[in-house]
Amino acid sequence: MLIAQHKKETNIAEYILYMWQIEDVIRSNNFDLSRIDEAIIQKFNVEKDTQYEIKLWYQNLIEQMMKEGVIEKGHLSSVSKYTNELNNLHNSLLTTIQDAEYQNAYHKAKDDIKVLIIKSGGEAHNEIEACLIGLYGFLMLKLKQAEISEATKSAMNSFSTLIALLVDRYNKLLKGELHLSKEKSN
Secondary structure, X not given: OHHHHHHHHHOHHHHHHHHHHHHHHHHHOOOXXXXXXXXXXXXXXXXXXXXXXXXXXXXXXXXXXXXXXXOOOOOOHHHHHXXXXXXXXXXXXXXXXXXXXXXXXXXXXHHHHHHHHHHOOOXXXXXXXXXXXXXXXXXXXXXXXXXXXHHHHHHHHHHHHHHHHHHHHHHHHHHOOOOOOOOOOO
16 A cells, blocks of 8 residues: 555556555465455554554455455556556657657557567557566566566566656646657657
8 A cells, every 4th residue: 555655646657557466465365354454464664553554455355356356367447547548648749749869769569569469369459568567577577586587587677668758748738848849740
Protein backbone atom coordinates (compact mmCIF):
# COMPACT_ATOMS: atom_id res chain seq x y z
CA MET A 1 0.00 0.00 0.00
CA LEU A 2 2.72 2.47 0.98
CA ILE A 3 4.91 1.55 -1.98
CA ALA A 4 1.93 1.48 -4.35
CA GLN A 5 0.84 4.98 -3.30
CA HIS A 6 4.32 6.38 -3.85
CA LYS A 7 4.75 4.70 -7.24
CA LYS A 8 1.29 5.82 -8.39
CA GLU A 9 2.25 9.43 -7.68
CA THR A 10 5.75 9.31 -9.20
CA ASN A 11 5.93 6.63 -11.92
CA ILE A 12 2.68 5.14 -13.21
CA ALA A 13 4.46 2.37 -15.15
CA GLU A 14 6.27 1.23 -12.00
CA TYR A 15 2.91 1.35 -10.22
CA ILE A 16 1.38 -0.96 -12.84
CA LEU A 17 4.29 -3.42 -12.60
CA TYR A 18 4.17 -3.30 -8.81
CA MET A 19 0.45 -4.00 -8.78
CA TRP A 20 0.94 -6.94 -11.16
CA GLN A 21 3.47 -8.27 -8.67
CA ILE A 22 1.00 -7.78 -5.79
CA GLU A 23 -1.65 -9.67 -7.78
CA ASP A 24 0.84 -12.53 -8.20
CA VAL A 25 1.68 -12.44 -4.48
CA ILE A 26 -2.02 -12.72 -3.65
CA ARG A 27 -2.40 -15.64 -6.08
CA SER A 28 0.69 -17.42 -4.76
CA ASN A 29 -0.78 -17.17 -1.25
CA ASN A 30 -4.10 -18.63 -2.48
CA PHE A 31 -6.01 -15.45 -1.61
CA ASP A 32 -5.39 -16.23 2.07
CA LEU A 33 -5.11 -12.96 4.00
CA SER A 34 -3.64 -14.64 7.09
CA ARG A 35 -0.78 -16.10 4.98
CA ILE A 36 -0.16 -12.68 3.40
CA ASP A 37 -0.25 -11.08 6.84
CA GLU A 38 2.31 -13.50 8.19
CA ALA A 39 4.59 -13.54 5.13
CA ILE A 40 4.49 -9.85 4.20
CA ILE A 41 2.48 -7.41 6.29
CA GLN A 42 3.99 -8.27 9.68
CA LYS A 43 7.47 -7.73 8.23
CA PHE A 44 6.77 -4.03 7.60
CA ASN A 45 8.47 -1.97 10.29
CA VAL A 46 5.52 0.37 10.83
CA GLU A 47 2.99 1.26 13.52
CA LYS A 48 0.17 -1.21 14.23
CA ASP A 49 -2.35 1.24 12.73
CA THR A 50 -0.41 1.31 9.47
CA GLN A 51 -0.12 -2.48 9.49
CA TYR A 52 -3.88 -2.64 9.89
CA GLU A 53 -4.31 -0.26 6.90
CA ILE A 54 -1.98 -2.45 4.80
CA LYS A 55 -3.92 -5.57 5.79
CA LEU A 56 -7.18 -3.85 4.86
CA TRP A 57 -5.65 -2.82 1.52
CA TYR A 58 -4.71 -6.46 0.78
CA GLN A 59 -8.16 -7.61 1.86
CA ASN A 60 -9.77 -5.13 -0.53
CA LEU A 61 -7.50 -6.27 -3.37
CA ILE A 62 -8.37 -9.92 -2.68
CA GLU A 63 -12.08 -9.10 -2.76
CA GLN A 64 -11.68 -7.03 -5.93
CA MET A 65 -9.71 -9.78 -7.69
CA MET A 66 -12.33 -12.36 -6.78
CA LYS A 67 -15.19 -10.09 -7.81
CA GLU A 68 -13.54 -9.30 -11.17
CA GLY A 69 -12.62 -12.93 -11.82
CA VAL A 70 -8.87 -12.41 -12.08
CA ILE A 71 -8.13 -15.39 -9.88
CA GLU A 72 -5.74 -17.34 -12.11
CA LYS A 73 -4.63 -14.60 -14.47
CA GLY A 74 -5.47 -11.13 -15.65
CA HIS A 75 -5.32 -7.77 -13.94
CA LEU A 76 -7.58 -5.60 -11.87
CA SER A 77 -9.64 -3.14 -13.89
CA SER A 78 -8.36 -0.31 -11.68
CA VAL A 79 -4.80 -1.13 -12.79
CA SER A 80 -5.69 -1.87 -16.42
CA LYS A 81 -7.24 1.59 -16.61
CA TYR A 82 -3.76 3.11 -16.26
CA THR A 83 -2.32 0.77 -18.89
CA ASN A 84 -5.03 1.96 -21.28
CA GLU A 85 -4.37 5.61 -20.40
CA LEU A 86 -0.69 5.11 -21.17
CA ASN A 87 -1.52 3.42 -24.46
CA ASN A 88 -3.84 6.28 -25.44
CA LEU A 89 -1.08 8.77 -24.66
CA HIS A 90 1.37 6.59 -26.62
CA ASN A 91 -0.87 6.78 -29.68
CA SER A 92 -1.28 10.54 -29.28
CA LEU A 93 2.46 11.08 -28.95
CA LEU A 94 2.97 9.23 -32.23
CA THR A 95 0.17 10.99 -34.14
CA THR A 96 -1.52 14.10 -32.79
CA ILE A 97 1.25 15.43 -30.56
CA GLN A 98 4.04 14.15 -32.83
CA ASP A 99 6.73 14.05 -30.17
CA ALA A 100 9.91 13.49 -32.23
CA GLU A 101 11.96 12.08 -29.34
CA TYR A 102 9.18 9.67 -28.45
CA GLN A 103 8.63 8.68 -32.10
CA ASN A 104 12.35 7.88 -32.40
CA ALA A 105 12.29 5.68 -29.28
CA TYR A 106 9.17 3.94 -30.58
CA HIS A 107 10.75 3.16 -33.95
CA LYS A 108 13.69 1.54 -32.13
CA ALA A 109 11.32 -0.63 -30.07
CA LYS A 110 8.60 -1.28 -32.67
CA ASP A 111 9.88 -4.59 -34.08
CA ASP A 112 10.47 -6.05 -30.61
CA ILE A 113 6.99 -4.92 -29.55
CA LYS A 114 5.41 -6.69 -32.52
CA VAL A 115 7.32 -9.90 -31.71
CA LEU A 116 6.21 -9.78 -28.08
CA ILE A 117 2.57 -9.18 -29.03
CA ILE A 118 2.68 -12.33 -31.16
CA LYS A 119 4.48 -14.33 -28.44
CA SER A 120 1.99 -13.19 -25.79
CA GLY A 121 -0.74 -15.17 -27.53
CA GLY A 122 -3.32 -12.44 -27.13
CA GLU A 123 -2.36 -11.48 -23.59
CA ALA A 124 -1.03 -8.10 -24.76
CA HIS A 125 -3.98 -6.02 -25.91
CA ASN A 126 -1.90 -3.06 -27.09
CA GLU A 127 1.69 -1.98 -27.63
CA ILE A 128 2.22 -0.45 -24.21
CA GLU A 129 0.79 -3.47 -22.45
CA ALA A 130 3.21 -5.58 -24.51
CA CYS A 131 6.14 -3.47 -23.30
CA LEU A 132 4.97 -3.77 -19.69
CA ILE A 133 4.46 -7.54 -20.02
CA GLY A 134 7.98 -7.80 -21.41
CA LEU A 135 9.47 -5.72 -18.61
CA TYR A 136 7.55 -7.69 -15.97
CA GLY A 137 8.75 -10.98 -17.45
CA PHE A 138 12.30 -9.63 -17.57
CA LEU A 139 12.06 -8.69 -13.89
CA MET A 140 10.84 -12.20 -13.03
CA LEU A 141 13.73 -13.76 -14.98
CA LYS A 142 16.20 -11.57 -13.12
CA LEU A 143 14.66 -12.50 -9.77
CA LYS A 144 14.99 -16.19 -10.66
CA GLN A 145 18.58 -15.48 -11.78
CA ALA A 146 17.76 -17.11 -15.11
CA GLU A 147 20.00 -16.73 -18.11
CA ILE A 148 18.83 -13.88 -20.33
CA SER A 149 19.78 -13.63 -23.99
CA GLU A 150 21.38 -10.53 -25.47
CA ALA A 151 18.38 -10.13 -27.80
CA THR A 152 16.03 -10.07 -24.81
CA LYS A 153 18.25 -7.60 -22.97
CA SER A 154 18.31 -5.37 -26.05
CA ALA A 155 14.51 -5.53 -26.45
CA MET A 156 13.99 -4.74 -22.77
CA ASN A 157 16.36 -1.79 -23.04
CA SER A 158 14.29 -0.37 -25.91
CA PHE A 159 11.06 -0.99 -23.96
CA SER A 160 12.51 0.64 -20.87
CA THR A 161 13.58 3.73 -22.82
CA LEU A 162 10.16 4.03 -24.46
CA ILE A 163 8.27 3.58 -21.18
CA ALA A 164 10.51 6.09 -19.38
CA LEU A 165 9.72 8.71 -22.03
CA LEU A 166 6.03 7.81 -21.89
CA VAL A 167 5.96 8.23 -18.10
CA ASP A 168 7.70 11.59 -18.45
CA ARG A 169 5.05 12.72 -20.95
CA TYR A 170 2.28 11.31 -18.73
CA ASN A 171 3.54 13.33 -15.77
CA LYS A 172 3.74 16.45 -17.97
CA LEU A 173 0.20 15.80 -19.19
CA LEU A 174 -1.07 15.62 -15.60
CA LYS A 175 0.66 18.93 -14.84
CA GLY A 176 -0.71 20.57 -18.00
CA GLU A 177 2.79 20.90 -19.46
CA LEU A 178 2.41 18.65 -22.55
CA HIS A 179 2.11 20.58 -25.80
CA LEU A 180 1.51 19.79 -29.45
CA SER A 181 4.49 19.81 -31.81
CA LYS A 182 4.93 23.02 -33.80
CA GLU A 183 5.89 20.99 -36.89
CA LYS A 184 3.59 18.39 -38.36
CA SER A 185 4.89 15.42 -40.30
CA ASN A 186 1.55 14.20 -41.62
